[in-house]
Structure formats: C-alpha cells, structure tokens
Amino acid sequence: MPIRALIVDDSSVMRKIVERSLAQAGIVLSQVFQAGNGVEALALLKDNPVDLILCDINMPVMDGLEFIKKLPGVENAKGVPVVMITTEGSEAHVVQALSCGARGYIRKPFTPEQVKEHVLPVLARKS
Amino acid sequence: MKSVSEMLAANSSQENWIPLLEVATREVFERMLGCQLSVPAGTEETCLDVTAMVGLAGQLCGVLSVRCEAKAAALMASRMLGVALDKVGPEVSDAIGEVCNMVAGNFKNKIAGLAEGCMLSPPTVITGSDYVMRSQTDSPPLEVRLLFEGLLLVISLQVHS
Numbered sequence: 001m002p003i004r005a006l007i008v009d010d011s012s013v014m015r016k017i018v019e020r021s022l023a024q025a026g027i028v029l030s031q032v033f034q035a036g037n038g039v040e041a042l043a044l045l046k047d048n049p050v051d052l053i054l055c056d057i058n059m060p061v062m063d064g065l066e067f068i069k070k071l072p073g074v075e076n077a078k079g080v081p082v083v084m085i086t087t088e089g090s091e092a093h094v095v096q097a098l099s100c101g102a103r104g105y106i107r108k109p110f111t112p113e114q115v116k117e118h119v120l121p122v123l124a125r126k127s
Numbered sequence: 128m129k130s131v132s133e134m135l136a137a138n139s140s141q142e143n144w145i146p147l148l149e150v151a152t153r154e155v156f157e158r159m160l161g162c163q164l165s166v167p168a169g170t171e172e173t174c175l176d177v178t179a180m181v182g183l184a185g186q187l188c189g190v191l192s193v194r195c196e197a198k199a200a201a202l203m204a205s206r207m208l209g210v211a212l213d214k215v216g217p218e219v220s221d222a223i224g225e226v227c228n229m230v231a232g233n234f235k236n237k238i239a240g241l242a243e244g245c246m247l248s249p250p251t252v253i254t255g256s257d258y259v260m261r262s263q264t265d266s267p268p269l270e271v272r273l274l275f276e277g278l279l280l281v282i283s284l285q286v287h288s
Contacts (some may be wrong), residue, residue: 086232
C-alpha cells in the first residue's frame with residue numbers, strides 16, 4: 001500500500017538519498033514531505049497526515065530528539081512510527097532516541113538494504 | 128575496539144587512527160555513493176579547490192576536512208543525488224559537506240567512548256585554494272589520500288587535544 005513519508009534532515013541531498021532508498025526498498029510512496037529541521041516538520045504535520053517519519057538527530061533550530069518528544073501532542077503524528085537516520089552512533093544516542101519514541105535507528109553511512117531492514121518491520125508492526 | 132584514553136596512551140601521535148580514518152572514508156563512499164576508492168600511485172598534487180570541514184569538540188577536539196577538485200565534488204553530488212553530472216547545481220556544497228560529516232561521524236563511532244563523548248559541528252564548505260588554515264596545535268594533521276574515480280581526495284584530521 002502506498003504510504004506518505006516525512007523526511008527530516010538539514011541536508012537536502014540526504015533527504016533525496018533517503019527518499020531513493022525507500023523506493024529501492026520497495027516502499028511505494030504516495031507523498032513525500034521534506035523538512036530541514038524539527039520546527040519545519042511540526043509545521044508540515046499540522047496540515048499533512050503521514051504514515052512514516054524518518055528523522056536526523058543533529059539539525060539546527062530544533063534537533064531530531066526534541067522533535068520526536070513533541071510528536072505525541074501532534075494529531076497527525078499519533079501512532080506514526082519514527083526511524084532515526086543519523087551519524088550519531090553511540091549506544092547512548094540509540095537508547096535516548098528509543099526512549100523518546102523512535103522505533104528504529106539507522107546509522108549513516110547506510111546502504112539501501114539497511115533502510116529496508118529497519119523500515120519494513122516498523123511499517124509491518126504499524127499495519 | 129580501544130577506548131579513547133587507551134588509544135591516546137598507546138600512541139600519542141595518534142598515527143594508529145590513520146587506518147580508521149581510511150576505513151571510515153571508504154565506507155562512506157561504498158555505502159552512500161556506491162563506489163570503491165583506490166590508493167593513488169604517486170603523491171602528485173592537483174588543485175584541490177573545494178574543502179569541507181567539520182569541527183570536533185569534547186573528548187576529541189579538532190577539525191576533519193575533505194579536500195578535492197571541484198570536478199570530484201560535483202561527481203559526488205551526482206552520485207548522491209542519482210542525477211547526471213551536468214544536472215548538478217548548488218547541491219555540490221551540501222553533498223561534500225554531508226560526505227565530510229559522515230566521515231567524521233563514522234570515524235568517531237569506530238573508537239569506543241568517542242561516539243558519545245565527541246560532538247560534531249555542522250559542515251562548512253570553502254571553495255578556492257588560495258588560503259592557509261592555521262590551527263592551535265603544533266602536531267601535523269593525520270592525512271589519508273585516496274582516489275575517487277581517479278580524482279584525488281585528501282582527508283585530514285587535525286587534532287587539538
């Protein structure tokens with residue numbers, strides 16, 4: 001089933017790579033929303049329901065952890081799985097992200113296979 | 128994997144980090160750009176007129192930089208975006224900045240304790256080669272030289288502490 005994805009990363013090149021990796025993983029995207037930081041992502045979510053959020057951690061204005069902490073209060077994000085995609089690779093960051101509500105964690109650099117490996121189970125659990 | 132203090136104690140010149148820096152760079156190009164880097168045969172210098180830099184702060188302070196020709200930077204953007212070389216535009220800076228960021232992140236993740244004890248700055252990209260970078264350290268930078276599609280890449284880590 002086609003899904004609506006929100007990709008949050010301060011690099012437009014990285015957003016494009018993530019979008020392409022989702023397609024390579026066989027995930028059919030009906031809509032892709034892109035935001036450069038947490039504030040932009042929250043603004044997008046006000047008017048646009050999504051099925052999956054992929055989010056970087058280190059971003060200006062509002063970082064990824066701060067952003068996902070705010071998601072329970074956002075109507076269009078309730079129950080939406082979040083997968084972090086970040087250069088931050090420590091166990092402490094993983095634990096922090098998962099405790100903030102993330103369902104998956106992908107370390108950069110990543111392959112399309114790793115995206116598939118982490119995102120498909122998350123989407124399967126949601127449906 | 129050794130801890131930061133063990134690594135520093137084992138080799139005060141941090142020369143042991145050069146292989147880690149090389150592996151960290153190779154992995155970024157293999158996974159994100161789908162290409163293998165090779166080792167240059169000689170040491171001939173070309174005009175490396177694009178420089179991406181990421182600052183490191185915390186347990187390890189310093190600057191990691193990736194230098195290359197403009198053509199190599201455009202080729203990186205082309206590979207990352209999946210578009211033809213002639214379609215690449217202003218995304219070049221973003222692309223090489225992100226490559227530098229991933230090399231720095233991947234490098235620190237390879238040293239136990241450094242992943243959480245060292246923070247990265249957002250990348251800065253400089254175009255042009257007529258500049259001198261001065262650092263508050265008297266030790267020479269750790270340097271790795273590799274070829275990307277036959278074009279020279281110089282990855283440097285200047286450690287401050």
